Amino acid sequence: MSRTPAGSPNDPRGAERFHEERATYTLASAQPDLEAGIAAIRATVKTLKPVPGVYRMLDARGDVLYVGKARALKNRVANYTQVQGLTGRLQRMVSQTRSMEIVTTNSEAEALLLEAQLVKRFRPPFNVHLRDDKSFPFILLRADHDFPRIMKHRGARKAKGGYYGPFASAGSVNTTINALQKLFLLRSCTDSFFSRRDRPCLLYQIKRCSAPCVGRIGAEDYAALVDQAKAFLSGKSGQVQADLEVQMRRASETLDFESAAILRDRLRAATFIQGSQAINAAGVGDADVFALAAKGGQVGIQAFFIRGGQNWGHRAFFPAHTRDVDEAQVLADVILQFYEEVPPPPTVLVDRELPESELIEQALGTLAGRKVSLSVPQRGERRKLMEQASRNAAEALERRIAESGTKARLLREMAEFLELDAPPDRIEIYDNSHIQGAKAVGAMVVAGPEGFVRNQYRKFNIREARSDDDFGMMREVMRRRFGRAMEEDPEREGGTWPDLVLIDGGKGQMSAVRDTLEEMGIEDVPLIAIAKGPHHGREGREVFHFPDGREKTLPTNSPLLFHLQNLRDEVHRYVIGAHRAKRSRAISASPLDEIPGIGPARKRALLLHFGTAGKVRAAAYEDLMRAPGVSATVARKIYDFYHAGG
Numbered sequence: 001m002s003r004t005p006a007g008s009p010n011d012p013r014g015a016e017r018f019h020e021e022r023a024t025y026t027l028a029s030a031q032p033d034l035e036a037g038i039a040a041i042r043a044t045v046k047t048l049k050p051v052p053g054v055y056r057m058l059d060a061r062g063d064v065l066y067v068g069k070a071r072a073l074k075n076r077v078a079n080y081t082q083v084q085g086l087t088g089r090l091q092r093m094v095s096q097t098r099s100m101e102i103v104t105t106n107s108e109a110e111a112l113l114l115e116a117q118l119v120k121r122f123r124p125p126f127n128v129h130l131r132d133d134k135s136f137p138f139i140l141l142r143a144d145h146d147f148p149r150i151m152k153h154r155g156a157r158k159a160k161g162g163y164y165g166p167f168a169s170a171g172s173v174n175t176t177i178n179a180l181q182k183l184f185l186l187r188s189c190t191d192s193f194f195s196r197r198d199r200p201c202l203l204y205q206i207k208r209c210s211a212p213c214v215g216r217i218g219a220e221d222y223a224a225l226v227d228q229a230k231a232f233l234s235g236k237s238g239q240v241q242a243d244l245e246v247q248m249r250r251a252s253e254t255l256d257f258e259s260a261a262i263l264r265d266r267l268r269a270a271t272f273i274q275g276s277q278a279i280n281a282a283g284v285g286d287a288d289v290f291a292l293a294a295k296g297g298q299v300g301i302q303a304f305f306i307r308g309g310q311n312w313g314h315r316a317f318f319p320a321h322t323r324d325v326d327e328a329q330v331l332a333d334v335i336l337q338f339y340e341e342v343p344p345p346p347t348v349l350v351d352r353e354l355p356e357s358e359l360i361e362q363a364l365g366t367l368a369g370r371k372v373s374l375s376v377p378q379r380g381e382r383r384k385l386m387e388q389a390s391r392n393a394a395e396a397l398e399r400r401i402a403e404s405g406t407k408a409r410l411l412r413e414m415a416e417f418l419e420l421d422a423p424p425d426r427i428e429i430y431d432n433s434h435i436q437g438a439k440a441v442g443a444m445v446v447a448g449p450e451g452f453v454r455n456q457y458r459k460f461n462i463r464e465a466r467s468d469d470d471f472g473m474m475r476e477v478m479r480r481r482f483g484r485a486m487e488e489d490p491e492r493e494g495g496t497w498p499d500l501v502l503i504d505g506g507k508g509q510m511s512a513v514r515d516t517l518e519e520m521g522i523e524d525v526p527l528i529a530i531a532k533g534p535h536h537g538r539e540g541r542e543v544f545h546f547p548d549g550r551e552k553t554l555p556t557n558s559p560l561l562f563h564l565q566n567l568r569d570e571v572h573r574y575v576i577g578a579h580r581a582k583r584s585r586a587i588s589a590s591p592l593d594e595i596p597g598i599g600p601a602r603k604r605a606l607l608l609h610f611g612t613a614g615k616v617r618a619a620a621y622e623d624l625m626r627a628p629g630v631s632a633t634v635a636r637k638i639y640d641f642y643h644a645g646g
Contacts, residue, residue, distance in 0.1 A: 034083065037097040041080050044100040048074040052111045053104040054118065057097045057126075064122040066093055069111035073102060089324040093126045109362040116336040128319050128333040136342055137173040138165030139180075141229060147194070147212040147222050150177060150186040150229065164233040166305055166342050168313025176312075178208070184229040185210035185217075234308055284309055284382060287347035291389035292331045293397045297323055300397030301334055302389045307345070314389075316396035328354050336360065344368045349377055351386055407449060413560045414500075417552065418528050418544070424499035425449060428481075429571040430513075431504035432462075432473045440465070442477035443575035446498075447567055457574060471512040474503070478516040486520070498525060504568050506531035510545045530568050542568075595641050598634075605629045606638075617642045 050072035070076030140153035203209035251260035411423035446456035465472030510529035624635035
């Protein structure tokens with residue numbers, strides 16, 4: 001029986017799984033292909049010189065199989081033709097190679113950096129690569145304003161100012177910024193908001209801003225606060241605290257108790273920031289710490305980010321394609337790819353000697369624009385810190401193995417029950433919400449093998465369908481979602497097309513979605529509608545509707561049922577939240593907003609005088625003129641607005 005390779009046009013599984021399977025083919029079955037691969041490599045070797053550079057091995061379709069760097073390209077690439085000396089993994093790679101691409105560089109360090117860039121871009125199946133694509137947040141203290149703003153920042157560092165990080169998560173950045181606002185009273189508002197203020201905002205009232213927008217602090221004094229913040233974020237927190245203590249003591253001695261209280265609160269904020277550093281990193285300065293743990297063919301790497309002796313968080317990484325790769329090489333590859341997005345600190349601490357460590361130091365120094373040292377701590381505080389990172393790496397990997405085992409089993413069971421070709425990588429769940437046909441909104445949430453992908457959630461304000469037409473609303477959501485997908489990713493290469501669409505609803509919703517996608521020429525996206533059974537109050541009686549009209553149910557104690565219910569409940573939670581927000585905005589609006597030329601002050605005066613907007617509508621022209629601040633012209637405008645044609 002012939003077998004369709006995973007990832008072929010007839011298989012919806014992702015490219016990564018496709019490459020993983022291809023990499024497991026036996027050498028015996030690939031022997032004819034091995035000769036073809038060797039021939040392709042030999043043809044490339046004839047054109048090479050012994051110079052530094054990067055090579056890419058491509059398969060018959062032109063997909064990148066492997067990216068490597070070399071001090072001498074001719075010698076390094078020629079080694080792949082000596083298959084007897086290659087591991088089974090590399091022999092499989094050679095057997096799939098049909099062509100190569102070469103880029104020469106000025107040095108081996110430059111080649112090493114280019115290799116890391118290309119691995120992150122192409123994700124070749126025979127390279128170790130970092131699966132975590134999330135950008136790391138920084139604290140940015142901007143320098144393009146007379147009163148610099150403190151803010152969270154992600155992405156390219158284009159704005160002028162000081163960047164402090166990386167932090168492990170947005171939550172750790174937000175917590176730190178809140179504490180820094182209490183400590184240094186720096187503004188966090190946008191420039192446009194700043195320029196419009198004529199009185200202090202709430203942050204001034206709760207002592208988290210010095211209100212430079214309305215002149216409550218001068219430029220010189222504000223600059224002093226900025227300098228203190230820079231010193232604190234650069235690791236001189238002890239000096240800042242000592243200065244605050246001196247200022248507080250002086251204020252108390254001069255009986256300026258209000259200033260003393262403000263300084264006391266600022267000292268408490270400094271203590272909070274330092275007390276939240278769960279990891280003892282005193283004396284380490286600026287450093288990143290990496291420790292690796294391996295078990296059952298899987299690898300976990302724990303990273304600690306230390307800046308100015310303060311712990312700015314930690315993150316666990318689980319690189320892909322690590323089987324049959326030396327652990328030290330895995331760690332080296334992950335570090336180089338990590339620093340493609342994050343500026344390297346002066347010191348990088350690792351738990352083992354890395355291959356070509358001097359070359360890695362040189363490459364990281366090129367990225368940082370200064371010297372970067374790579375070292376294995378042997379004693380003292382750095383050794384204790386490394387031991388803590390190693391424990392965290394092992395614990396994170398244990399959790400990963402336990403969780404992934406359960407999730408992988410659930411996804412396999414889901415594929416079997418819902419009759420999918422393979423466990424889904426991307427699941428999209430849809431629902432609509434309205435109250436008596438008003439303020440309708442649709443929503444999509446996304447789930448992957450690791451859980452919900454919240455930055456992919458989307459809401460749809462219903463524009464065309466009647467708000468009391470559930471089926472019409474679902475059709476509109478599908479047209480907008482998949483119309484955009486067809487426009488932006490028609491070849492389905494971007495990973496944004498779903499492997500499964502779950503619809504919160506029954507036969508009617510299923511028919512609406514199925515017919516809409518068929519009209520758009522989309523017939524290969526798996527659809528399932530999940531609806532509560534005949535007795536809606538009884539949990540566990542969900543009915544799963546298939547596009548062809550069939551129905552299925554699961555046992556009430558099934559873990560798969562609980563998982564599918566959780567997916568359905570998440571979209572329900574999200575769409576209800578979106579609908580409530582939209583309804584709240586509508587409730588806060590007033591009918592008086594519709595009258596041209598009636599601003600907030602007159603609207604407030606009218607409501608205070610008449611009591612309600614309805615009484616304003618019913619008022620006579622003479623009564624309107626008696627309202628405070630309402631001239632005869634304005635009264636005529638209001639009266640005519642409500643009584644035109646009457």
